Amino acid sequence: MVRKDSILVQSYPEATVGALIVNEKGEILLVRSYKWGNKYTVPGGHIELGERSEAAIKREVKEEVGLDVEPVKLLLVQEAIFPADYVKHEHYIFMDYLCRSKSSAVKADGEEIQGYLWVEPDDALELELESFTRNLVTEYLKDMAPRKTVK
Numbered sequence: 431m432v433r434k435d436s437i438l439v440q441s442y443p444e445a446t447v448g449a450l451i452v453n454e455k456g457e458i459l460l461v462r463s464y465k466w467g468n469k470y471t472v473p474g475g476h477i478e479l480g481e482r483s484e485a486a487i488k489r490e491v492k493e494e495v496g497l498d499v500e501p502v503k504l505l506l507v508q509e510a511i512f513p514a515d516y517v518k519h520e521h522y523i524f525m526d527y528l529c530r531s532k533s534s535a536v537k538a539d540g541e542e543i544q545g546y547l548w549v550e551p552d553d554a555l556e557l558e559l560e561s562f563t564r565n566l567v568t569e570y571l572k573d574m575a576p577r578k579t580v581k
Contacts, residue, residue, distance in 0.1 A: 432554070436537070440520055440521060442521075442527070443469075443509070443511075443521040443522060443523050444476060444520065444523070445474050445476075445477045445519040445523050445525065446474060446477060446524055446525065447473055447474050447477060447490060447524075447525050447527060448471075448487075448562075449473050449474055449490070449499060449501075449526075449527055449529045450505060450528050450529065450530065450566055450567070451473070451491065451497065451499055451530070451531050452530055452531070452533075453532075453534045454532060456550070457533070457550055457551075458510045458548070458549060458553070458554060458564070458567070458570070459472070459536065460493065460546065460547055460559070460569075461473055461495065461538070461543045461544075461545065461546045462543070462545040463496070464517070464544060464545045465517045466469050466505075466515050466516060467515045467517075467533045467560070469515060469559060470542065470554075470558060470560070470562075470563060471492045471559070471562075471563045472529070472545070474490050474491075474494075474524075475494070475542075475558070476538060477525075483504075483527075484501045486526070487527050487529065488501070492512070492545050493499075493539060494538070494539050494542055495536045495537065495538055495543060495546065496535070496536060496539075497533055497535075497536060498530045498531065499529035499540055499544065500531075501528070501529050502527070502530055504525060504571055505526050505527060505528040505566065505570060505573065506526040506569045507522075507525055507536050508562050508565060508566065509522075509524075510522040510523075510524055513560075513562070515560045515561065516560075518560055518563050518581060520529040523529075525572070526562075526569075527572065528573075532570070534548055538559035551567065551570060551574070552571070554567045555567060555568070555571075
């Protein structure tokens with residue numbers, strides 16, 4: 431349902447990607463963004479026309495946090511219809527990937543990302559996460575429970 435006071439600029443939902451990045455210590459990267467009310471989220475963004483989602487996740491992560499990542503698998507697909515915490519009143523399809531990085535040397539862009547931290551996955555749910563990132567971390571914890579490592 432579209433709010434009566436909103437101006438809808440989209441004709442269709444927009445496909446986006448998000449990266450739950452795991453370093454060699456098994457920690458996950460969370461970033462703070464003003465776009466999500468300064469809550470913790472994951473790096474990601476829009477898929478450009480003609481771009482594959484795996485290429486988009488590599489590009490977005492490099493732009494936002496300066497890391498080279500390898501997508502391991504598509505972990506979760508979420509539909510965000512006018513998310514309350516987000517700065518824009520739009521409809522998104524989030525394709526959230528589990529990614530690996532050999533480096534932990536984050537270089538936050540200072541534009542979309544205002545801060546970051548590496549955290550043990552079990553501790554992440556204690557932080558102020560936006561709701562879609564909370565869902566993603568919860569899914570990751572369920573997914574990794576049998577093996578406790580990313581291969």
